[in-house]
Amino acid sequence: MHFQDLIFTLQDFWKKKGCIIAQPYDIEKGAATFSHSTFFRSLGPKPWNAAYIEPCRRPKDGRYGENPNRFQHYYQYQVIMKPAPGNIQEMYLESLEAIGIKVKEHDIKFNEDDWESPTLGASGLGWQVWLDGMEITQFTFFQQMAGITLNPISAELTYGLERIAMYIQGVNSAFDIKWNGTVTYGDVFLENEKEYSAYNFEHADTVMLLSTLNNFYREGERLSGLNLPIPAYDYVLKISHLFNLLDARRAISIADRPSFIKKIRDLAKLCADGYMKLTNQPAENQDAKAGGK
Amino acid sequence: MSKLILEIGVEEIPADYLAPAINQLKEEAKKALDAKLIGYSEISGLYTVRRFILLIDGLEDKQKDLSFEKKGPRYDIAYKDGDMTDIGKTFLAKNNINEKELKIKEEKGQKYLFIDVFEKGRPVKKVLSEILPELIRGMRFPKSMVWDDSLVTFARPIRWILCMLDTEAVHFNFGRIQSGNLTRLHKFIHDNKAVPVKDADDYLKQMVKNGIILSQEARRNEIRFNANSLLKKSGLVLMEDDDLLESLASSVESVTAMTGTFDEKFLFLPKEVIITAMREHQRYFAVSKEDGTFTNRFVNIRDGGDKNNDFIAKQHAKVLYSRLYDAEFFYKEDLKTPLENNNEKLKEAIFITGLGTMYEKMERLKMMAARSKDLFGYADPQILSEAASFSKADLMTNMVGEKEYASLRGFMGGVYLAKQGKEEKVWKAVSEHYLPNMAGDKLPSTAEGVYLSMIDKMDNIVGFYIAGFKPTGSKDPYAVRRQVLNIIYTVMEKQINLDLAFFIYENALAYKKQLGKDTDTAEIIEFFRQREINYFREKGIDYDIISSVCLGKVMNINDDFKKAEMFMEDRKDTKDFNAIVFAVSRMANIVPAKYETGKTDRSLFDAPEEGVLYDKFTAEKNAVENMIIEKRYKEAFDRIASFKPAIDEYFNKVMVMAEDITKKNNRLNMMAEIRDVFYKLADFSKIVVDRK
Known part of the structure; x- marks a missing residue:
């Protein structure tokens, strides 16, 4: 199965399960959870079922294209279903069958995982799914987003596409993944990995990035003050990426890390609260309801 | 008499939640049945990663009237x-x-x-349908979650509840789940199929028939047996790992073992690195030859039949390959620079919020190591200081900095230092200075390792007190209590002769000198005292004897223990022991609490018994004191015991509280003088004397 067919198959599968096939959001982000389709839509009572591919950037993970498993840019395939269907685990296993992984012929493990995103103030419980010893999916029942206790609960499935493709195609390097019959993943991304690794680790202008980060933070705060939580959230994404870049350049000391992360989390919280208010979903009641028994 | 089965069907529960949860469920079930006056003969519990099972045997049909x-x-x-x-x-x-x-x-x-x-007692079935959902609701886990709009919580989602009283289903609701007569078979092997159950025995039979193992012990045995029978053919054996075995047995419902191979080229790595890569991340067992030689094999446990096993084992090997490939890279990178070069990076790592960096911590350890002669009587503080100066550097290496290998801290430092050709005393001390992790654990094998371990732990303890994280009741987020117990355990096991109070004081002083921060050391000493007392209790020392020896400004646990054991032994001869203790404490007790002792004046004696006792005392005082200093406690006590006749005679003839104030004070002075010497052994007044 070619890389693109893997994506098509998942899209088709989740379309049939009632998900809208959403598209990636056009700002850099470290994980698909940061996308509007998950961050905002997991808030409040309205049902939401979406599946989408999301490009992710983790500047620190770049290896100049020399490591077969680590890159600063890769794809996640994300499914978010709210409320979480009672048979979500079965649906997930069915999706593996759809991409050619017969569950009876493999060693599939659901290993405990307490998921947490300190920058988004988000947490959930679930599993890492292992296929023959390799982690292929993060499976999470969200409990909190931006510090808000959620009800209803969303189920989030995050597939690691490159790993799954490597597995299915039996190749040892992601760069050897066949995108289609003639083009490889390396043809598409190897040069990017080299250049971005050089940029992330060597050339990114830390002084400029730091002052931009501070400017963006102020802009985000200003926008959230104007009751524009959605544009304000763009700045959460931007400063989060700038933070990751600065981190890759080792420009953030261990001592300063927590305060940066808190900054991002605080802004994300403002956006989430604003969004709840605008969409008439009182955050406080949510808390009270979900907190009680 | 009826039999109840309750099965709570769940999605995969974290391994270490299972046993505590089933025990709690059993306990609470007992309490609930007793409270509701429902008779039964036996309650038992079983679990797998996907189910909690409660069985109640011999249930009466009705509550007692x-x-x-x-x-x-x-x-x-x-x-x-x-x-x-x-x-x-x-x-x-x-x-x-x-x-x-x-x-x-x-x-x-x-x-x-x-x-x-x-x-009138109601039918048990009705009462059970009321109490069972409450029992499920009462189950507690380290972390719980909500999964649907009922907002009920559990460790992971509950998907079905089977509940049968004999052949009848007991119906109740828990959240959105309705209990009934259905269970589900294996998730992969039987496609999670729902099947009806006739009664408890039928349930157990069906599980056996379908290869679902409900007992943890049986799963452990199955894993061991399957793995070893697989390896036996090649003359290999599983390397025992109880923690991994327990965790794997708690993660499966059925057991298939498979073995795979990794590239021999990785065998140059320290085997601890390979084992860590296998156990901590991939959860594989390591494999050795029968003679113990480490091999390039591993064992994986699968839950879901044995189809396609050979292929699966190869896939596991691939994943392991890339992990070992990383480890090899870290190892080689780390060896490129001397370990101590990493010390600079410690300046970036926070130790405890508000208490500076790991670099400063390392500097404090050096300061304390330099004092090791005074602290422990260790002859070569230079060596220990050197070890201390390297002790934290491995935290900044590629290997230990990686989460996966963080548990190799200390050990890796030792490996790198040995490769650099450092003295064995130094690298071994670094290697083992995190030991022991708990009482009963392995201890450092060298004196240097033991001292460095104690210095490191004490620095944590004092640091957490200064930072305000002292242990209170059930709250002890930084495991201060455990570290204190580790020190006491080490001191006792290794028979270390030191004054812990002085050690604490010196460490606090090091903090003060370096960071200008201070804490009430008396509080820490008291915390150690309490742990010392508990430790002695566990060793079977009587409470009053503990009180008589575990006190004073100096805290030398081994001395205290020696004395305590001596008294315990002597107490066996009750009559003599009581009489001696009574006589000695009689002298002490007569001196008023706030009495200011003066000099004893021999010329004021008028009864001959005064002179006899005092002469004996002045003649033997030095001997007694020396015996105590030289820790010849039994001899000291025997010598004190030899005063008994003179003391008895004294009290028979002499009125201490005489009318004449000068005489009275002189007698009190003499009593206090003798007491002060004898009490260097123990506070005899704390020992309970049976006067029968």
Whole structure:
């Protein structure tokens, strides 16, 4: 199965399960959870079922294209279903069958995982799914987003596409993944990995990035003050990426890390609260309801 | 008599939640049945990663009938002049009875109204349908979650509940789940198929038939047996790993073992690195030859049949390959620079919030190591300082900096230092200085390792006190209590002769010198004292003897223990022991608490017994003191015991509290002088004397 067919198959599968096939959001982000389709839509009572591919950037993970498993840019395939269907685990296993992984012929493990995103103030419980010893999916029942206790609960499935493709195609390097019959993943991304690794680790202008980060933070705060939580959230994404870049350049000391992360989390919280208010979903009641028994 | 089965069907629960949860469920079930007056003969519990099972045997069909006398208001309040008051009437109305059914009885000279109450026991099935959902609701886990709009919580989502009383389903709701007669078979092997169950025995049979193993012990045995029979053919054996075995047995419902191979080229790595890569991340067992030689094999445990095993084993090997490939890279990178070069990076790592960096911590360890002669009587502080200066550097290496290999801290430092050709005393001390992790654990094998371990742990303890993280009740987020216990355990096991109070004081001083921060060391010493006392209790020392020896400004646990053991042994001869202790504490007790001792003046003696006792004392005082200093406690006690006749004679003839104030004070001075010497051994007044 070619890389693109893997994506098509998942899209088709989740379309049939009632998900809208959403598209990636056009700002850099470290994980698909940061996308509007998950961050905002997991808030409040309205049902939401979406599946989408999301490009992710983790500047620190770049290896100049020399490591077969680590890159600063890769794809996640994300499914978010709210409320979480009672048979979500079965649906997930069915999706593996759809991409050619017969569950009876493999060693599939659901290993405990307490998921947490300190920058988004988000947490959930679930599993890492292992296929023959390799982690292929993060499976999470969200409990909190931006510090808000959620009800209803969303189920989030995050597939690691490159790993799954490597597995299915039996190749040892992601760069050897066949995108289609003639083009490889390396043809598409190897040069990017080299250049971005050089940029992330060597050339990114830390002084400029730091002052931009501070400017963006102020802009985000200003926008959230104007009751524009959605544009304000763009700045959460931007400063989060700038933070990751600065981190890759080792420009953030261990001592300063927590305060940066808190900054991002605080802004994300403002956006989430604003969004709840605008969409008439009182955050406080949510808390009270979900907190009680 | 009936049998109940309750099965809570769940999605995969974290391994270490299972055993505590089932034990709690059993306990709570017992309490609930007792409270509801439901008879039963036995409660047992079973679990797998996907189910909690409660079995109750010998259940009676009905609750016991309940009859008792209920006490009402006082007679003189319920009746005024022979007529019933409102209070009396209310009591009747509340209990729905008429006046004729009342009884009047006397209790402690007062008359009260009483009535006979009789409650008929209800059918057990009905009562169970009420208490079982409450039992499920009461199950507690380290972390719980919500999964649907019922907002009920559990460790992971509950997907079905089977509940049968004999052959009848017990119906109740928990959240959105309705209990019934259905269980589910294996998730992969049987596609999670729902099947009806006739009763508890039928359930157990069906599970056996379908290869679902409900007992943890059976799963452990199955894993061991399957793995070893697989390896036996090649003359190999599983390397025992109890923690991994426990965790794997808690993660499966059925057991298939498979073995795979990794590239021999990785065998140059320290085997601890390979084992860590396998166990911490991939959860594989390591494999050795029968003679113990480490091999390039591993064992994986699968839950879901044995189809396609060979292919799967190869896939596992691939994943392991890339992990070992990383490890090899870290290892080689780390060896490119001397370990101590990493110390610079420690300046970036926070130790405890508000207490500076790991670099500063390392500097403090050096300061303390330099004092090791005074602290522990260690001959070569230079060596220990050197070890201390390298002790934290491995935290900044590629290998230990990686989460996966973080548990190799210390050990990797030792490996790198050995490769650099450092002295064995130095690298071994670094290697083992995190030991022990808990009481009963392995201890550092060298004196240097032991001292460095104690210095490191004490620095943590004092640091957490300064930072305000002292342990209180159940709260101890930084495991300060455990570290204190580790030090006490080490001191006792290794027979280390040191004054812990001095150690604490010196460490606090190091903090003060370096960071200008301070704490009340008395509080820390008291915390150690309490742990010392608990430790002695566990060793079977009597409480009063503990009180007599575990005190004072100096805290030398081994000395205290030696004394305590000596007293325990001596106490066996009860009569003598009591008499001696009584005599000695009699001298002490007569001196008023706030009495200011002066000099004893021999010329003021008038009774010969005074002179006899004092002469003996002055003649033997030095001997007693020396015996105590030289830790010849038994001899010291025997010598003190030899004073008994003289003391007895003294009290027979001499009136200490004499009219003449000068004489009285002189006698008190003498009593206090003797006491002060004898009490260097122990506070005899704390020892309980049986005067029979």
